[in-house]
Every structure is written in structure tokens, then in C-alpha cells.
Amino acid sequence: MHATDTEAAELAAYQLKDVANTWYETWEESPGEDADPATWKYFADAFLEHFLPIEVLEAKALEFERLRQNDISVNEYYLKFVSLAKYAPEMVRDMRDRVRRFVLGLSDDLFADANIAAQNNDMTITKMVAFVQGNEDRLKEEERLRREKEREFSKRAKSAGNFNHGGSQAGGNRQFFKKSKSGPAPSSASAPVPRLKFNKKNQNFTTADSQSQASMGYRVPGYPICNTCGKRHPGLCRLGTNGCFG
Structure with a gap:
């Protein structure tokens, strides 16, 4: 529905209550009985002037002038x-x-x-x-x-x-396992038995390693020469007894 300026003011007046309605009745009678009906603009200006101080109107106008969307x-x-x-x-x-x-x-x-x-x-x-x-x-x-x-x-x-x-870790594990295979030395159970060789000069048994060490200048440990039989052996001499030479 399209209303004229006069009708718009009258329609707005019907919505007023309490203090606003009392103000409107006083304002409507103030021009006198022979005055023309109030237009919408005339009514709106009078209403805002009465209920909104000029400071509030100026603040709202400034707020509108500075209005920006920003992040809304x-x-x-x-x-x-x-x-x-x-x-x-x-x-x-x-x-x-x-x-x-x-x-x-x-x-x-x-x-x-x-x-x-x-x-x-x-x-x-x-x-x-x-x-x-x-x-x-x-x-x-x-x-x-x-x-x-x-x-x-x-x-x-x-x-x-x-x-x-993950790939670098796998490579490291493989390298670790390779080292583990060649790391520990074989146990004594699997080590080769040293070869014994009888030394005619000293009348004693020596290992091949001992001879090689002796030839390289290392002193090979042995038993002292017995004064009884002239041989090297451990313990008491059994020369002239029925005992067996160990």
C-alpha cells in the first residue's frame, strides 16, 4: 500500500504509546484547528527534535559518515x-x-x-x-x-x-645387522686347537705359535732344567724310578 505524506504521519501516530502519544496529541493541537494536516517530514522532524537531542542526532550522523564494512x-x-x-x-x-x-x-x-x-x-x-x-x-x-x-x-x-x-632408519638397521654378523669373535669351542711340536733340544713340547714368537725375539716361557736328568719338566724328577714321565 502506498501512503501519502499526510497518511504516513497519521499511520505513525497510531503506533505511539504512553509519553510519545501524549506528546503527539499536544503537538497536533499546537498549530490550531485551521492548520493543514501534518506531513511525514514535518512530523518526523518534530518527533526527533523532541525525543532525540541534537547531540545524539549529530553523533548518529557522524557514525553514518564513518561507517565502514571492515570485517563484517x-x-x-x-x-x-x-x-x-x-x-x-x-x-x-x-x-x-x-x-x-x-x-x-x-x-x-x-x-x-x-x-x-x-x-x-x-x-x-x-x-x-x-x-x-x-x-x-x-x-x-x-x-x-x-x-x-x-x-x-x-x-x-x-x-x-x-x-x-623411515627409509633411513631401515638402512641403519640393515647396516647394524651386517656389523652384528662380523662383530663378536668366535668362541673357544669353535677356535682351532694349537698344534704341538716336540723340541728335541729342550726336550719339551711347544706350540707353533710359541716357536714363531721365539723366532721373532719373544721369550717363550718354559720349565727350568732339572739338575738330575738335565731335562725340562714340571714337578719332581722321576729319573731312576718306575714312574711315568708326563
Whole structure:
């Protein structure tokens, strides 16, 4: 339903209650009985002047002038824009001014395309909001795909790092096992038995290793020469007895 300026003021008056309604009745009678019905603008200006101090109106107008989207969504920015625009009617006199003011407050990643679209003569605030919201959705999707690719790349890099680390450990284990095979010396049970050789000169048995050590200048340990038999042997001499030489 489209209402005239006079009807709009009357419709607004029906919504007033308590103190606001009392003010309206007094204000309506103040011009006199022969006065013309109040228009919407006349009513709105009088209402705001009475219930909102001039300081509040100026603060709201300044807030609208400094309004920026920053990190809020396009829809949230638009709602704030509409809410504050009524306090600064001189800044949004017509649709072109309204669109221009809206575009100026957009975030950096949305401003460039919106500024170009605002040059169209038939651009309205409704069309601009729809256009900017479409760009916002597109940028969000691009950001989501970028982060998804980064997570996938990070997972692959981590998997490759674990694989290389595991391979080096396996190589180290193989090297360790090789060393283990050649590490410990054979036990005495599997060691070769030294060969004994009878030394005619000393009348004693010696090993081949002992002879080689003697030939190299090492002193080979042996028993002392017996004064009885002239031979080297351990213990008591059994010469002239029936005992057996060990």
C-alpha cells in the first residue's frame, strides 16, 4: 500500500504509546484547528527534535559518515547502513548518492568491482547489495578452495617426510645387522686347537705359535732344567724310578 505524506504521519501516530502519544496529541493541537494536516517530514522532524537531542542526532550522523564494512558481512553492513542513513538525510538525497555512499564503505576486496558497477545509470541500492553479495560469496569459495589445497599439500609433505625418515632408519638397521654378523669373535669351542711340536733340544713340547714368537725375539716361557736328568719338566724328577714321565 502506498501512503501519502499526510497518511504516513497519521499511520505513525497510531503506533505511539504512553509519553510519545501524549506528546503527539499536544503537538497536533499546537498549530490550531485551521492548520493543514501534518506531513511525514514535518512530523518526523518534530518527533526527533523532541525525543532525540541534537547531540545524539549529530553523533548518529557522524557514525553514518564513518561507517565502514571492515570485517563484517555485506548483509550486516547494509543493515547498519539503512539504520544510520535516516540520521544523515543530506548525505543520501537521491538513489545515486545512496549507492555511492554504500560503495565507499565497502571492504577493499569488494570496492573495485562495486565502484565500476555503480557507474550504471540504472543502479539502485538493492541491485548493488545483490551484486556485492555475489562477489562476497565467490571470494569466500575461492578462499575455501585455497585453504583446502594448502591442507592437502601439507599432508603430502608430512607423509613424504615420514617415508624418508623411515627409509633411513631401515638402512641403519640393515647396516647394524651386517656389523652384528662380523662383530663378536668366535668362541673357544669353535677356535682351532694349537698344534704341538716336540723340541728335541729342550726336550719339551711347544706350540707353533710359541716357536714363531721365539723366532721373532719373544721369550717363550718354559720349565727350568732339572739338575738330575738335565731335562725340562714340571714337578719332581722321576729319573731312576718306575714312574711315568708326563
